[in-house]
Amino acid sequence: MAIIELTPQGLYCPAGDFHIDPWRPVPRAVITHGHADHARPGNGLYFAEASGAPILRHRLGADIQLQPLAYGESLSLGRARISLHPAGHILGSAQVRVEVDGEVWVATGDFKRDSDPTCTAFEPVACDTLITEATFALPIYRWPSMDSVAADIFHWWQHNAAQGRASVLFCYALGKAQRVLAALRAHTDQRVLLHGAVVPLTEIYRDAGIAMLPTLPALDFEGDRKGKQRYAGELVIAPPGANGTAWMKRFGDCGTGFCSGWMLLRGNHRRRGYDRGFVMSDHADWPSLLSTIEECGATRVLATHGRSDTLVRYLRERGQSAAELQTEFDDAGIDDASDREATG
Amino acid sequence: MRDFADLFVSLDTTTSTNTKVAALRRYLEKADAADAAWAIYIASGRRAKRLAGRPLLKAALRRVTQYPEWMIDDAYATVGDFAETASLLMAEFRQPGGSLQHSLSHWMESEILPLADLDDEARIRRITDWWRSLPQLHCFLVTKLITGGLRVGVSQTLVARAVAEHADLPRDVITHRMMGAWQPSPAWYESLLDPDISADLSARPYPFYLASPLEQDVEELGAVDDWLVEWKWDGIRAQLVKRKGEIALWSRGEELITQRFPEITAAAAQLEDCVLDGEILAWKDRVLPFSELQKRIGRKTVGKKLLADVPTRFLAYDCLERDGEDCRQAPLSRRRQMLEALLAAADTAELGASPTLDARDWDSLAEQRSESRTRGVEGLMLKRRDGAYLTGRKRGAWWKWKVDPLSIDAVMIYARAGSGRRATLFTDYTFAVWDERDGEQVLVPVAKAYSGLTDREINALNKWIRANTLERFGPVRSVAAEQVFELAFEGINESSRHKSGIALRFPRIARWREDIGPDDADTLAQVKRLLTLYAQD
Numbered sequence: 117m118a119i120i121e122l123t124p125q126g127l128y129c130p131a132g133d134f135h136i137d138p139w140r141p142v143p144r145a146v147i148t149h150g151h152a153d154h155a156r157p158g159n160g161l162y163f164a165e166a167s168g169a170p171i172l173r174h175r176l177g178a179d180i181q182l183q184p185l186a187y188g189e190s191l192s193l194g195r196a197r198i199s200l201h202p203a204g205h206i207l208g209s210a211q212v213r214v215e216v217d218g219e220v221w222v223a224t225g226d227f228k229r230d231s232d233p234t235c236t237a238f239e240p241v242a243c244d245t246l247i248t249e250a251t252f253a254l255p256i257y258r259w260p261s262m263d264s265v266a267a268d269i270f271h272w273w274q275h276n277a278a279q280g281r282a283s284v285l286f287c288y289a290l291g292k293a294q295r296v297l298a299a300l301r302a303h304t305d306q307r308v309l310l311h312g313a314v315v316p317l318t319e320i321y322r323d324a325g326i327a328m329l330p331t332l333p334a335l336d337f338e339g340d341r342k343g344k345q346r347y348a349g350e351l352v353i354a355p356p357g358a359n360g361t362a363w364m365k366r367f368g369d370c371g372t373g374f375c376s377g378w379m380l381l382r383g384n385h386r387r388r389g390y391d392r393g394f395v396m397s398d399h400a401d402w403p404s405l406l407s408t409i410e411e412c413g414a415t416r417v418l419a420t421h422g423r424s425d426t427l428v429r430y431l432r433e434r435g436q437s438a439a440e441l442q443t444e445f446d447d448a449g450i451d452d453a454s455d456r457e458a459t460g
Numbered sequence: 461m462r463d464f465a466d467l468f469v470s471l472d473t474t475t476s477t478n479t480k481v482a483a484l485r486r487y488l489e490k491a492d493a494a495d496a497a498w499a500i501y502i503a504s505g506r507r508a509k510r511l512a513g514r515p516l517l518k519a520a521l522r523r524v525t526q527y528p529e530w531m532i533d534d535a536y537a538t539v540g541d542f543a544e545t546a547s548l549l550m551a552e553f554r555q556p557g558g559s560l561q562h563s564l565s566h567w568m569e570s571e572i573l574p575l576a577d578l579d580d581e582a583r584i585r586r587i588t589d590w591w592r593s594l595p596q597l598h599c600f601l602v603t604k605l606i607t608g609g610l611r612v613g614v615s616q617t618l619v620a621r622a623v624a625e626h627a628d629l630p631r632d633v634i635t636h637r638m639m640g641a642w643q644p645s646p647a648w649y650e651s652l653l654d655p656d657i658s659a660d661l662s663a664r665p666y667p668f669y670l671a672s673p674l675e676q677d678v679e680e681l682g683a684v685d686d687w688l689v690e691w692k693w694d695g696i697r698a699q700l701v702k703r704k705g706e707i708a709l710w711s712r713g714e715e716l717i718t719q720r721f722p723e724i725t726a727a728a729a730q731l732e733d734c735v736l737d738g739e740i741l742a743w744k745d746r747v748l749p750f751s752e753l754q755k756r757i758g759r760k761t762v763g764k765k766l767l768a769d770v771p772t773r774f775l776a777y778d779c780l781e782r783d784g785e786d787c788r789q790a791p792l793s794r795r796r797q798m799l800e801a802l803l804a805a806a807d808t809a810e811l812g813a814s815p816t817l818d819a820r821d822w823d824s825l826a827e828q829r830s831e832s833r834t835r836g837v838e839g840l841m842l843k844r845r846d847g848a849y850l851t852g853r854k855r856g857a858w859w860k861w862k863v864d865p866l867s868i869d870a871v872m873i874y875a876r877a878g879s880g881r882r883a884t885l886f887t888d889y890t891f892a893v894w895d896e897r898d899g900e901q902v903l904v905p906v907a908k909a910y911s912g913l914t915d916r917e918i919n920a921l922n923k924w925i926r927a928n929t930l931e932r933f934g935p936v937r938s939v940a941a942e943q944v945f946e947l948a949f950e951g952i953n954e955s956s957r958h959k960s961g962i963a964l965r966f967p968r969i970a971r972w973r974e975d976i977g978p979d980d981a982d983t984l985a986q987v988k989r990l991l992t993l994y995a996q997d
Contacts, residue, residue: 231817256535256548383883
């Protein structure tokens with residue numbers, strides 16, 4: 117019998133009577149991380165990793181019933197034993213390990229294997245069945261090192277500054293923005309301006325002790341110069357949804373960049389009209405997906421999100437047992453990016 | 461070649477025209493004549509011969525990566541560009557430390573073009589050697605150059621502007637010198653920068669002046685007498701160039717089409733030296749539909765039967781040069797006199813003057829315009845009698861006043877991902893109307909259209925397509941028959957090549973009819989009624 121199955125509410129564990137990242141309200145929800153397509157309102161009791169708890173409270177309300185768990189701490193729910201393990205996606209992101217009668221299933225949630233100073237690194241968890249995300253499951257997707265991308269961002273910022281322009285970098289407000297702020301410390305200690313949507317989440321990261329560049333809400337910035345020159349030389353971090361809005365007008369002639377795994381493809385940044393695309397993703401690339409599946413030693417792989425069809429077909433052709441799970445997590449198309457802050 | 465790669469990156473990472481021009485100028489200042497010639501050739505969108513097709517590149521890629529064919533197809537459908545796909549998939553198989561050692565001209569002339577002399581096996585070996593040794597960007601560029609074209613996000617006009625600024629020469633001289641057929645060579649580049657601009661003797665056409673669509677009320681154009689009015693023909697815009705007895709016929713796409721219209725070039729023997737601007741039309745007593753003329757397009761040589769079935773004619777409407785003298789600055793009324801004199805002297809049926817319309821006032825013109833469809837024209841052209849012949853699409857002197865398009869309501873049944881920069885978006889759609897087949901109402905495809913929606917609508921439609929996909933066939937998805945669109949088009953003809961029996965000309969999306977459901981879409985019978993009303997045959 118399946119330890120985790122798909123129900124209209126989402127991934128469900130009958131032995132423990134709980135859901136994982138349900139998309140409709142349920143009595144008990146184990147949440148892998150705080151992005152909007154995984155942490156939804158209206159559930160009775162939430163379980164989440166302790167460092168991610170403030171994000172959930174910020175997103176879903178201070179009054180939610182939330183039981184925090186530390187990484188590795190285990191808990192019995194019905195006949196199931198559950199524990200959370202680092203997923204390396206954003207602060208507090210977790211894989212969910214579920215054990216019933218000696219059989220182990222792991223749901224990765226969103227994860228990555230690349231370095232990220234803002235969260236605990238992914239740890240492979242041995243299991244019989246692995247439910248993995250497959251957002252970028254195609255061999256074209258291979259991420260450059262975070263350090264080289266941070267260097268590119270810094271040089272782009274300095275190049276714009278030398279020309280008396282501001283640099284507006286679009287990043288998802290939760291996770292990516294803070295990762296960029298942390299990664300840029302290798303190059304500078306300059307202060308960075310933030311769009312209002314990025315401010316509270318950055319404060320949560322700071323409270324958790326994550327070292328990042330100093331920041332200031334863009335609205336509070338006075339500056340020495342007048343008019344459109346006021347922001348010359350500044351780096352501004354904003355969510356993708358701010359692109360093309362009236363908010364952008366204050367920066368006058370500025371450089372624009374977008375920081376996302378989708379930027380690996382030339383067509384994506386050209387079509388969206390960004391000057392620069394910076395390839396930095398919080399999801400696993402193709403080599404990471406394959407190595408993770410191998411390291412977990414799973415005999416069966418269930419794939420969700422994005423290119424699960426490709427991953428399943430590839431694994432099957434190599435003799436591995438694999439199937440798709442049709443979840444309602446966002447199909448992570450770049451074209452929806454401006455409407456949400458999840459994924460990428 | 462590294463400088464060229466830097467140029468490519470500069471052009472590719474900005475949306476600012478000034479920054480692009482500055483990047484091109486920086487390149488031209490550093491490059492030698494051979495490299496500069498190739499860079500201009502490539503940047504202005506010219507393509508060398510395709511030296512390897514996609515099947516060969518795919519075979520090469522499979523050999524190196526050992527990925528299954530479906531996966532390479534899947535990757536290509538996602539990326540939308542084969543060269544980019546190859547450069548990404550090669551990541552795992554690349555030897556570190558390589559880069560482009562040689563100059564752009566060396567790469568083009570000594571590496572890439574010689575591929576033409578190799579057999580498939582040798583070409584695959586040569587290409588995979590490059591792929592293994594070059595870093596990703598260089599791998600991408602070389603593969604693009606092998607496949608013929610590298611779109612670098614600049615227009616020919618922008619390249620001409622950069623060259624003109626670099627050489628400190630008038631922009632229209634450079635534009636003129638860059639037109640037509642030329643081979644990139646140091647000698648050509650030097651002639652491009654030649655400061656002596658009087659000596660521009662060649663068969664090259666002038667840059668075309670393009671009319672703008674009339675969007676304002678026609679009365680705002682002032683007195684009707686200030687305007688010369690002609691029909692707007694639906695043919696191939698062309699310049700007939702005759703200099704020192706040599707005849708050349710150029711399409712607006714700067715293609716030399718002299719051989720394709722032998723009856724026109726033969727008739728031009730009767731002309732004295734001149735350059736005429738006009739329209740090539742299929743003609744039998746009256747103008748034939750564009751679909752007829754299409755049979756002549758794409759044929760480099762024309763057989764006797766085709767010549768007899770679809771004879772063509774050149775209807776001239778402007779005289780740009782007479783007896784070696786550029787007369788583009790003269791007012792249109794004067795140029796028209798010269799045109800009529802030239803054609804009268806030549807006296808051939810294949811060369812005519814585009815007739816002008818008489819009108820007392822705008823109302824009477826509007827009335828004549830309403831006859832456009834039955835006459836097989838697209839509407840009217842309004843040209844200022846005192847205007848010079850300008851370059852490009854400058855507003856004000858020439859207006860096209862087209863008749864309103866025809867339209868139908870049709871249901872979207874397929875969506876296809878775009879290519880290149882639109883590879884991640886469904887931008888090409890197939891539309892159908894209802895027909896009764898064996899007693900059942902079925903949807904019959906009538907048109908494909910890929911333009912007419914705003915970016916916001918495209919995004920919304922893409923979300924809908926993802927959520928309502930029935931089947932996937934590579935980049936194509938069949939979708940639930942729910943969304944209705946008003947399609948506008950310029951003409952309709954019978955067609956045995958289409959399942960529906962009709963072909964629409966220039967179909968495009970006029971609007972998304974979210975107000976009606978699929979049952980309200982038109983039927984094939986209704987569409988065919990337009991055929992009897994408007995068909996040009």
